[in-house]
Amino acid sequence: MNSVQRFFRRYILSMIGIIFLFLGINIALFFAVMVIGSMSGSGTSLSVRDLSDGVVWQDGAWTADSAALSILRKNDAWAMLLDENGNVVWQQDLPEDLPRSYTSADIASFSRWYLDSYPVKIWAREDGSLMVAGLQPRTLVKFYYSLEWPYIEVMAGGIAAVFLCNLFLIIFLILRNTRKVEKALTPILQGIQDLSRGKPRHLEEQGELAEISRGLNRAADYMSRKDNTRAEWIRGVSHDIRTPLSIVLGYASELEENDVLPQEARKQAGIIRLESEKMKRLIDDLNLTTKLEYALQPVQVKNVDLAETGRLAAGEALNSGLPQQYEIAFSEARPGRSLPFSGDSSLLLRMLDNLIRNSVIHNPQGCRIILSAGEEDGYYLYTVSDDGIGLSPALLAALNQGQDISSTRNCGGKSEHGLGLKLVRQIVRAHQGKIQFSDTVPHGLTVKVFLPIKS
């Protein structure tokens, strides 16, 4: 899963989390409101039962004790006691406009609703009379529900269904919208990633984000143009230098081989020739590394026998007339057996040549260089090892960490253009291979190049 997909997965999960958090908070708030509401009333609601207990028949008349009167006062309420015939037999603060006698129908009506506009509470006493307490209008709301049982069932199921439907609809819409955004953004994010890796690609300029795609395309074009300009510039300079360098090389070689000239002059011509050859390599390396860097030269894959490529590289190194202090040998893990590989033979040859030359340049005192070809752990393996002075542990570690160190040559030595190892690494990468640097025992440098057998 790449980072873009990961981002959208996290986005979806966080959205679903937000929905559940939202629901949880709402339920909590609902209960909080309920509690606060219940606490915001008078605090001591009128208890008609307590009131009724305080009204008793005493000395031939109905009287209310002080507790009952206190309840009424506190609630700014009035009260009346109706006998079995509906006549008021006792009252306290009963408004004047209310009747003093009630029919059964009146009682049935106000017991549920209001007596005129007064909300009332009633209590049926054991002695058969009815205590009625009335509150001031707009102090109590009375509801009366009467629902049939099947309706209640449908209601309860319906509410649950509506709730779940809403939940699923919200999740579905979030997923759908996220998918749409993902579809629109993925190519753009991928384009940005590619751009950051130096591999610009053209995006389709359509939809609401066309402007962003257009901007990225402009950036990619600009980058490609810049790269091409740089590559063209390098190509142009190297092209212009090739003919003059051919003349320098040609005449220097002529002078070096001219028997008529004094020995010293021939030696100097030899130095000019040698330095010109280094310049030739520099130009070749520069061109090749630029092409590989900007992917201007696709690898020309053909069937290659890596053993023969190794022989060719060793042969070329010997043919190039290395000084006597260098010895080059080629060995095969299984002689006579070919190592078939799909790769670019000229690039592979160049890679081995650069590794051999690295050993040569690194060891001016001379060394024995062994190039070998074989197989190891599902890879073809080229090993270039020398018994020279080797490398410092720090430099070895840096090379193995993939740092682009151009040459293993120590600074302060003779001129070395320093593209050799960069080029080797580029060629190995172009063939999906890997490279390892290590010490040769007892001293020297060993470079192992692994190339995948199934390439």
Place this chain on the structure above:
Amino acid sequence: MADYRILLADDDRGLLEMLLSIFRRAGYHDLLTASSGLEALRLWREEQPDLVVLDVMMPGMDGFSVLREIRRASRVPVLMLTARGEAEDRIEGLENGADDYLPKPFLPKELLLRAGAILSRAYPERKEQVALAGSTVDMANAEVWKNGERISLTAKELQLFEKLYENAGRIVTTGALCETICGEFWQGYETTLSTHIRHLREKIEENPSRPVSLVTVKGIGYRLNLKEAAS
């Protein structure tokens, strides 16, 4: 050295002078120079050279166009020189019928080696006799003279010898020698090659068990040493 007429074409005067100098020192004396594509084409028509050394980038008519014109009427060997040094150039040159391709900058040795190889391939009848430490090889007649005795070379031995002679003094890999005989798919031919080499040695070496002319470079290939080098 057989005297070949060589046409050298390059728009750079300095390089042309140097090419003249290189070929003269190597023993070629019948040399023509052209500093443009059109002039090269005119000289080729009028003088019928044995080899054309052609620069790719020339004003007016470039090297590829000249090559195409030449190839309409002739199979004269052509060696292309280019300052571009790109693989596409190489492919285009070879596709258009160039015999070889040499990117600038080049070493004089490299140029002479390639020119010599092209000439010996193109004009087998003019092949010279090659003097070795213990014998002389007459490539035109496919025979070896050793101690006053004439020994014939088989076709494969001659092919091998020609390849080694084209690269005299340089190592030729086992694969390259096998390819000379079998073509692209040479794998598995190495054992037969060593038999051919043994037979060739028996014919050209004074002491085949201690070869001095056709030497083995262990693990890599073989090298042919000419008389002055072998001694």
